[in-house]
Amino acid sequence: MNFAFKSSKESLYRIILLIFLTVSFASYGQKMNDGMGGRFPHPVDLRKAVSSFNCGKVESADTAVVKQYLLSAIANLKGSDFSIDFLEGKQSKTGLHYLYRQNYRGKPVYRGTIKINLDKNGSIISLFDNTYRILETPAGEFPDTDDCYDIIKSIYKNDNDIVKIFIEELYFDLGPRLIPASRIELWDKKGNFFELVIDADQMIVYERDMNSYFNNNRIHDVDTPALARVFNPDPLTTAGVIYGAPYEDASDADISQLNMQRQQVTLDVAFENDTFKLESPYCLITDHSIPDVAPVTSLTPDFEFTRSQDGFEDVNAFYHINVYHDYVQQLGFDNIVNYPIWVDTHAMGGADNSNFSAAGSPPRLSFGEGGVDDAEDADVIIHEYGHAISHSAAPGTNSGAERLALDEAIGDYFAASYSKSINSFNWEKMFSWDGHNEFWNGRVVESDKHYPEDLQNNLYKDAELWSSTMMQIMDDIGRERTDEIMIEALHSFATNISMTDAANLVIAADVALNGGGYVAPIRYWMCLRGFIPCNVGVDELAETHFAVINSYGFTARNEQAVIRFNSPQTGLLELTDATGRIIYSEKFSEADELKISPKNVSSGIYLTKVTTQNFSSTYKLMKW
Ligand SMILES: [Zn+2]
Structure with a gap:
């Protein structure tokens, strides 16, 4: 292997790679990141399926x-x-x-x-x-394998820092054209897992954080109940307060007001060689990332720790992940994160971030301790676990700008709906304890952003559109039903899908699961957000004399529909049912608008007939 540098280019790679290594490994983290990890400048990410x-x-x-x-x-x-x-x-x-x-x-x-x-x-x-139309062979040569190794050598001085290298030749979309290229996949001992695409001139044309797809069905069949104390979901929510002294991180200190927010729970732990361990068939507390903090064990079935003790974060993550896995299984999904996921709660070199990585087998979660320790907040734990659920349901599909935002949003939704089901205080705050404080702003799941004009091509900011919509649907039809539909829909997710595609998949999942029983409220919220058109379910007549406003609210939400005239009108309004029976009539004079109340209107299709001295017109309204 030729590891000699092509010296004219070495410094350029170093600059590019330094930026890359500094900012971009947070793509599966929960934090806002305005660096490359959070933006999608490349045409290959903006493609639509x-x-x-x-x-x-x-x-x-x-x-x-x-x-x-x-x-x-x-x-x-x-x-x-x-x-x-x-x-x-x-x-x-x-x-x-x-x-x-x-x-x-x-x-x-x-x-x-x-x-x-x-x-x-x-x-x-x-x-x-997502296939490409290729009419003639893309021009140019594939890069030399030696060039790939030169680039790897410019990142890693020491081969021993690398766990795995994978290189393949492929055709890559530069935007205007496809080129022959090489894709290098690298996994290192620090847990970094990324891919680079290089062209024949040794230029890096694309780079990104990566996922990969393995499974491992190691099952512990020993379990023993143990007592433990956890934040459920976080100390601010249970105390009903916002961040501020004495409810502040204070470098992970044992502040009594915070310790008092711990709740006693029972854990199923493993018992091996006279020692109790935080291991279950679906979660394994490990030390796979620096700093080196060994997973807590106990000689008695007792895992009660205060927050300054390292065992507290281990217990907190172990508890919430097992509870959530059981919940998903109880919804009827027995093939989701069906392996003992590795969890390191003292990870990422102390960074204020967390991530999900599918580089290893099994995949793993890493929680940093910067700012508020991430594993002290169930929102962070379940957000990251949400990536594991998504990876499990739809492997190999988390690419493309809106698709990546959807993955963040689904993690936020799972976390916020979980927290809200425990305690609804400040439920709209995503990362109630870890964020919304001196360290970072957190996010919200109660945004009024509208699709598509409020998209910013930032996966974290864009996530709020979807997560907020799912919270609205959940409030309407219930958490378990919404989660069942969301997880079923997730199986159909694909590379480069839009939020409109995702909305249609959610509707299709309800049709498959429930015969479309909840399509009405789902459509209502999806249409208000702008994901799908609002005229679904109602015959829109081409009508120039008046506009019908909120027909959807009438149809699905028990709200008034409004007929608004272009100019004041005098005449008669009649609402008739499918048999022609008049169920409502109203005379109006010089009216600018008419309100049609859904009161006493049962489910069915109705004709709204408006007769004035100038025109006569009917409009079909539906009531679910
Ligand atoms: Zn994330």
């Missing part, structure tokens, strides 16, 4: 049969230069979810994936096509 819903049927759900179907159905795959590989298959409560990858002349096309979601009869519920 071509989405189709209810678009046909396959003869069988056999992956080879589906593969043949896709090769014949997708225009970009026509011709002998193209093939596809099966990457992932998942089963949800109502369907099957397959991920394939496009190849051109035997080499993969970077993110040229296809996600197909089938119901159990083989009907295609949704399909997300």
Whole structure:
């Protein structure tokens, strides 16, 4: 292997990589990051999947049969230069979810994936096509393997710092064109896991934090109940106060007011070699990241610690992760994070951030201790666990600007809904204890941002659109129902999907799970947010004399619909049911607008007839 530097370029890589290594490994963290980890400047991240819903049927759900179907159905795959590989298959409560990858002349096309979601009869519920149309072979050479190693050597002086290197040749989308490129995947001993794409001139054309996909089904079958104390969900929420003395971090000190907020709980722990350990079939407290703090163990089934003790964060994370895993399982999902996830609560070199990484087997969570210790706040723990849930339901799909924001949003939603179910004090504050203080601002799950004009191409800021909408739906139809629908929908997520696609997947999941029983409220909130059009369910007539306002609120929310005239009118308003029976009538004179109340109107379709001296028109209104 030639590790000699090409010296003219070395300093350039160093600058690029220094910026990269400093700021970009927080992509799966919960914190705001305005560096590269939080922005999507590259065209490959701004691509949109071509989405189709209810678009046909396959003869069988056999992956080879589906593969043949896709090769014949997708225009970009026509011709002998193209093939596809099966990457992932998942089963949800109502369907099957397959991920394939496009190849051109035997080499993969970077993110040229296809996600197909089938119901159990083989009907295609949704399909997300990210393939590329390639009319001629992309010009240029593939980079030399030696060049790849030069770049690796410029990052890591010592080969021993690297755990894993993976290099593949592929075609990469530069925006205006595809180029032959090499993708380098690196995992190091500090837990960094990232990919670089380089061109034949040794230029780094793309870089990002990475996920990878393994599983490990090591199961501990020994469990013993132990007593422990935790924050549930955090000390400010249970005390009903906001951040400020004496309710402040004070460098993890044993402040009595904070210690008093600890609640006693029972944990199922493992008992091995005369020692109780924080290990369960779905969570393993470890020390996989610096600082070196060994997982707490006990010779008695007693894990009661005060917050200044290292064991407190271990217990807190262990408790909330097990509770949440049990909850997901009780919703009927027995294949979600179905492995003992590694959890280090004294991690990331003391940074004020946390992350989920799928680099290792099994995947792991790392919580930093900067500012308020992250593992003292259930919002942080469940947010990060949310990434693990998403990775488990839809592996290989967390790429693209809105898709990444959706992953942050789903973590925020799971965390906020969990906390709110325990205690609703200041529920809208995301990271109630870890954020909204001197260290950082936290986020909210009660935003009035509207789609798409309030998107900022920042995965954390954009997350608030989706998380806030899910909280509204949850308040409407209940937490368990909303979570069941969200997790079912998550299985169908694909690379480069938009929030509109996600909204349609949530609706499709309700149709599959509940026969569409909750589509009305879901549509209502999704339409108010701007994710989907608001005229769904109501026949919009082309009407020039008046506008109908809030027909959706009438249909789904028991709110008044308003007919607003272009100029004052005198005449008669009649509401008739499907049989022609008049159920309401009103004479009006020089009116600017008419209000139609949903009171005493039962479910059905109604004709609203407006007759004036100038015109006569009908408008169809629906009441769910
Ligand atoms: Zn996150």
